[in-house]
Every structure is written in structure tokens, then in C-alpha cells.
Amino acid sequence: MNKVGIAAYGITPFSKEDKKIENLLMDSVVDLFVKNPKIDKKNIEGVMVSTNNNSKYLGPIVAEMAGIQPKTTISIENLCNSGTNSIVSAYSYIASGLVDMVLVSGAERFDSPGQILDWDNSRGQFKHPIFWASLFTKSYKNHFSVSDEDLAIVSVKNHKQAKSNPNSLSNKTFSVEDVIKSKQITEDLRLLDCSRSCTGSASIVLASEKIMKDITSEPIWISGIGQKTTSAGFTKNNSFHSMESTKEASNTALKMANKEIKDIDVVELHDAFSVCEPMALESMGFSDNGKSMRMIKELHQTDNFKINPRGGLIGTGHPLGATGIAQTIEVVQQLQDRADSRQIDNVTTGLVHNMSAAATSSTVLVLEK
Amino acid sequence: MSFEENLSKGQFLIPKCTQCKKIIWPSSDYCSYCFGKIELKKQDFEAKIVEFSKKNDDYFCLVEIENSFRIIAKTYQTPTIGKIVSISKCGIKDRDYFFEIN
Numbered sequence: 001m002n003k004v005g006i007a008a009y010g011i012t013p014f015s016k017e018d019k020k021i022e023n024l025l026m027d028s029v030v031d032l033f034v035k036n037p038k039i040d041k042k043n044i045e046g047v048m049v050s051t052n053n054n055s056k057y058l059g060p061i062v063a064e065m066a067g068i069q070p071k072t073t074i075s076i077e078n079l080c081n082s083g084t085n086s087i088v089s090a091y092s093y094i095a096s097g098l099v100d101m102v103l104v105s106g107a108e109r110f111d112s113p114g115q116i117l118d119w120d121n122s123r124g125q126f127k128h129p130i131f132w133a134s135l136f137t138k139s140y141k142n143h144f145s146v147s148d149e150d151l152a153i154v155s156v157k158n159h160k161q162a163k164s165n166p167n168s169l170s171n172k173t174f175s176v177e178d179v180i181k182s183k184q185i186t187e188d189l190r191l192l193d194c195s196r197s198c199t200g201s202a203s204i205v206l207a208s209e210k211i212m213k214d215i216t217s218e219p220i221w222i223s224g225i226g227q228k229t230t231s232a233g234f235t236k237n238n239s240f241h242s243m244e245s246t247k248e249a250s251n252t253a254l255k256m257a258n259k260e261i262k263d264i265d266v267v268e269l270h271d272a273f274s275v276c277e278p279m280a281l282e283s284m285g286f287s288d289n290g291k292s293m294r295m296i297k298e299l300h301q302t303d304n305f306k307i308n309p310r311g312g313l314i315g316t317g318h319p320l321g322a323t324g325i326a327q328t329i330e331v332v333q334q335l336q337d338r339a340d341s342r343q344i345d346n347v348t349t350g351l352v353h354n355m356s357a358a359a360t361s362s363t364v365l366v367l368e369k
Numbered sequence: 370m371s372f373e374e375n376l377s378k379g380q381f382l383i384p385k386c387t388q389c390k391k392i393i394w395p396s397s398d399y400c401s402y403c404f405g406k407i408e409l410k411k412q413d414f415e416a417k418i419v420e421f422s423k424k425n426d427d428y429f430c431l432v433e434i435e436n437s438f439r440i441i442a443k444t445y446q447t448p449t450i451g452k453i454v455s456i457s458k459c460g461i462k463d464r465d466y467f468f469e470i471n
Binding site for chain 2: 131189
């Protein structure tokens with residue numbers, strides 16, 4: 001299998017802008033090519049588009065708009081982890097030797113149809129994500145004697161970290177009291193516990209080891225990939241206070257990278273709602289079950305940005321098709337020592353966790369210098 | 370009649386595989402274990418609240434049916450975990466299923 005790495009990225013600020021999906025995709029594609037003049041468009045052999053938007057034929061459309069004539073074009077939709085699924089697809093094409101360089105571009109509009117999984121009728125009339133998130137939160141709080149105030153720290157921390165991210169939707173800091181007093185969405189969920197659907201775009205170029213040295217002096221290698229889908233329907237989850245798919249995906253990715261969880265220096269994880277951060281940390285093995293709020297509090301109190309340095313989904317916003325790519329870009333920037341005021345010291349190994357539909361599907365990537 | 374045709378008339382039937390006899394949820398044309406055909410059984414079944422939360426005045430409950438599958442159902446009564454309930458109302462509205470328990 002060919003070694004595969006990330007050669008370049010482009011990203012634009014997340015917003016509530018009303019813009020056509022094709023133009024949105026191009027925003028980060030153009031940012032990527034302008035900032036990486038060594039990448040010759042003629043050598044892009046694959047264009048992969050990650051989005052939940054209903055527009056058709058977006059791979060060829062982006063290729064045409066960018067002046068690329070690739071061998072392969074595809075669109076990838078897997079709800080909220082479309083982005084990392086696209087990266088894994090690009091990796092697979094390159095690792096197999098079919099192509100040497102792929103452009104992956106993800107984008108979403110604020111009004112994405114990917115927020116609701118119409119098929120999942122087990123949820124009855126409660127199909128909006130706030131309902132599964134409320135049940136996760138209630139289950140997690142009851143099982144581990146965690147309070148609303150404890151969970152509010154996730155939002156406080158990630159909004160604080162997002163303030164150092166020029167691309168984030170949020171530019172405000174909040175106290176635990178602010179979170180608790182924010183609009184009550186359900187008995188177990190407040191507005192500031194929720195990531196917000198928004199408009200955003202992120203692009204990345206993956207390349208084989210063979211051509212990498214010609215296009216960048218700072219490649220970041222994908223050393224581990226783990227994916228697991230346990231079901232499509234939320235109610236098929238075996239546990240409502242842990243993430244089975246995340247646990248399996250994380251174990252697979254770490255094994256492939258020949259790493260242990262203690263080797264991970266920085267993490268971007270899928271905090272769609274406050275409770276998702278402790279659940280994901282525990283499922284990946286950063287802490288025993290029910291104990292990770294202690295770790296999160298300590299990280300917050302010491303201004304340690306190890307978990308979700310860009311502000312996670314809660315602080316940065318959640319443009320579904322772009323999210324996994326934006327998470328990956330953050331870990332790449334951390335590994336390249338280019339994360340400005342968010343930079344963590346001595347980063348050699350990073351991890352991306354991106355999931356869909358109440359953790360029914362998870363992707364975990366391990367990245368290294 | 371299909372599961373949905375029955376549901377739209379307020380009847381909640383249990384989908385079972387004609388070959389392996391397992392309950393298959395959500396109802397489908399084929400069994401997800403053995404690809405056998407599915408039949409709909411009109412039978413008494415046990416429904417139990419396994420988790421719940423509340424939005425405004427409505428509780429929404431995760432309800433486990435026959436120790437096999439789960440749905441999210443609405444109730445106006447204060448729920449408790451482990452409480453045995455029955456489906457008092459069900460149907461399809463604006464293409465979405467709805468379930469109420471008491």
C-alpha cells in the first residue's frame with residue numbers, strides 16, 4: 001500500500017451566509033491553490049466532494065470550475081462524517097495506486113438537509129438531533145452522576161478556544177452560568193450546549209509519498225484509519241452513554257498507526273453537543289467511563305487546548321460536509337506548528353474523530369509529521 | 370396491508386420474519402438476519418420506558434418493545450425508567466411516524 005499524506009489545505013470562515021453550494025466549495029478550493037503554488041492542477045487525478053446538499057454532479061462541477069480534468073470524480077454523503085469519509089476514500093484511491101493526488105472539497109449551507117435523517121422512523125416525531133442529544137445527555141448524567149453545570153464546561157472551553165480561531169462562527173466567550181441560563185431547548189439541553197449548523201467550506205489535497213516532496217516540504221501523513229457503522233437508526237445504539245462505533249473506530253485507527261491513546265498530543269473530536277465530548281473521550285480510551293469531565297475541567301482551567309483546539313463543533317460551527325475536513329486541517333496545522341495562538345507544544349501525533357447520526361457511524365484518523 | 374398502512378390506521382403490528390421468527394425493526398420487506406419474508410403480527414406486546422427527557426410540556430421517551438427494539442414516543446404523564454406502558458395512539462402525520470404511550 002502506498003504511503004499517503006496531506007499536502008495542502010484551504011479553508012474559509014464559517015458563517016450564516018446564503019451562498020450557492022458550488023461557489024462555497026470553490027471558496028476553499030481557491031484558497032488552497034492560491035496558498036500552494038507548487039501544486040499543479042494538471043496533476044490532480046481525483047476530485048471528491050463532501051456535502052449533504054442535494055445538488056447533483058458536484059465532483060465534475062468543482063473540477064470544471066477549478067480547471068481540472070481528473071480521472072475520478074465522486075460525491076460522498078454520510079451525514080455529519082461525510083468529510084472524513086471523503087478523506088478515507090481519497091486515501092484509498094492513492095494507497096491502491098489508482099491515482100497519486102486527490103482534491104477533497106467539503107461544503108455545506110446553513111440550511112443543510114443533512115440535519116434530519118428522514119428514514120429513521122423509530123424516532124417518531126422526534127427526528128431533530130436535539131432529541132437524541134437530550135436522551136444521550138440524560139443517560140450520561142444519570143449513569144455517572146454528572147450535572148448540567150459539569151457538562152456546561154465543554155461549551156465554555158470550546159467557545160473560549162474558538163475565539164482563537166479566525167474561521168469560527170462564534171467569537172464570544174461564555175461562563176458556566178451563561179450556558180445554564182441560555183435558552184432551554186429541552187429539559188436536558190440548552191442552546192449553548194449545541195453546535196450550530198452553518199455555512200462553510202474546507203478543502204484538502206492528499207498525495208502519495210512518490211510525489212509529495214515535489215509539492216510540499218511539510219507533509220502530514222495519515223498513519224491510522226478506523227471506521228465503524230453500527231446502524232443507521234439512533235434507537236439501535238446499545239448504549240446511550242457511550243459510543244460503540246467510536247470505540248471500534250478508534251481502536252482500529254490506533255492499531256493501524258501502531259500507537260496507544262497516550263501517544264496522542266492533540267484531538268479534534270465531534271462535539272455536536274456538550275455531552276458528546278466526554279462520551280467520545282471515554283469511548284476512545286482517554287479516560288475511564290464517566291470520568292472524563294475531570295480531564296475536561298483540568299484542561300479548561302489550565303488553558304490546555306489539547307482537545308478541540310479550534311473550538312470543536314460547538315465553537316466553530318458545524319457545516320456538515322466541511323466539518324471532518326476542517327477538523328483534519330486543524331490537526332494538520334497543529335502538527336506543522338502553524339496553529340498560531342491555538343498552538344500546542346511538541347505535537348507529533350494527532351487524532352481526528354468525526355461521527356454521524358448519534359454516533360451510529362464514526363471515523364477516526366491518526367495523523368503524524 | 371403493509372406496516373405503514375396499518376400504522377396510518379392507528380394499528381401497531383409487530384414485524385416478524387417468517388423463516389427465523391425474529392422481530393425485525395424497522396419493518397421491511399426482508400429479514401435483516403436471513404432475508405426471509407416479513408409478516409405482521411397483531412399481538413399483545415410489552416413496552417418499557419428505558420430513558421426520557423422533556424420539551425415544553427411533552428415528555429419524549431425511549432421505549433423498548435418486547436426486549437427487542439426501541440422507538441421514541443410521547444407521553445403527557447410523568448415517566449419513570451422501567452415503567453411498563455402501552456401505545457395509546459400511533460399513526461403517520463406529514464410522512465413522520467408518531468407514537469404516544471400511557
